[in-house]
Amino acid sequence: MNTFMLALHSLLRWGILILLVVSIIKSFSAWQNKKVFTKGDRKLWLFTLIFAHTNLLVGLYLLLFGRFGIISTGLPEGVKLMKDRFFRFYWVEHPTGLILAIILITLGYGMSKKTVNDEIKFKKAFYFFLIALIFILATVPWPFREIVGRPWVPTM
Numbered sequence: 001m002n003t004f005m006l007a008l009h010s011l012l013r014w015g016i017l018i019l020l021v022v023s024i025i026k027s028f029s030a031w032q033n034k035k036v037f038t039k040g041d042r043k044l045w046l047f048t049l050i051f052a053h054t055n056l057l058v059g060l061y062l063l064l065f066g067r068f069g070i071i072s073t074g075l076p077e078g079v080k081l082m083k084d085r086f087f088r089f090y091w092v093e094h095p096t097g098l099i100l101a102i103i104l105i106t107l108g109y110g111m112s113k114k115t116v117n118d119e120i121k122f123k124k125a126f127y128f129f130l131i132a133l134i135f136i137l138a139t140v141p142w143p144f145r146e147i148v149g150r151p152w153v154p155t156m
């Protein structure tokens with residue numbers, strides 16, 4: 001179960017990144033070219049939201065019941081959470097950075113429901129999605145990160 005959830009979590013990252021980058025490029029271009037907000041735009045933002053929220057649930061599962069879960073294993077004897085780079089990353093920095101990113105994605109999607117003109121819709125969504133992307137890039141355990149780094153794709 002844990003192996004499956006971890007692989008799913010790792011793979012969903014790529015889905016989120018692709019959808020988010022497309023949402024950013026399309027919102028920027030639609031904002032600049034004063035395009036009309038379409039059903040296709042709403043669908044794209046909705047899929048980005050669904051992928052992000054699914055990974056939030058999988059992430060919460062891993063944080064509580066995973067290999068180094070708060071409930072499943074707890075902190076090893078003698079480890080101080082904020083002094084240990086590994087646990088501080090996986091229990092604090094990674095969840096906080098990514099929950100903030102998911103809140104921003106939710107706010108971006110929320111623009112599709114706002115009764116404002118389409119230019120403002122695209123502009124605000126563009127900024128929400130862009131900041132979300134920065135948070136994701138900064139807090140994912142990329143393979144080149146020391147101590148916390150993980151593979152580009154799941155290893156089964």
Ligand code: HEM
Nearest residue numbers: 010013055056059060062063066067068095098099150154
């Ligand atoms: C957009 C959202 C997220 C992305 C893109 C993301 C990405 C990742 C990646 C790539 C890994 C490494 C997977 C591997 O070892 O192959 C990981 C691990 C982990 N993530 Fe996330 N994450 C997200 C959200 C969250 C959230 C919201 C939480 C907690 C509330 C969370 C908790 C964890 C935990 C605990 C691990 C380590 C699990 C283990 O090694 O057993 N993640 N995440």
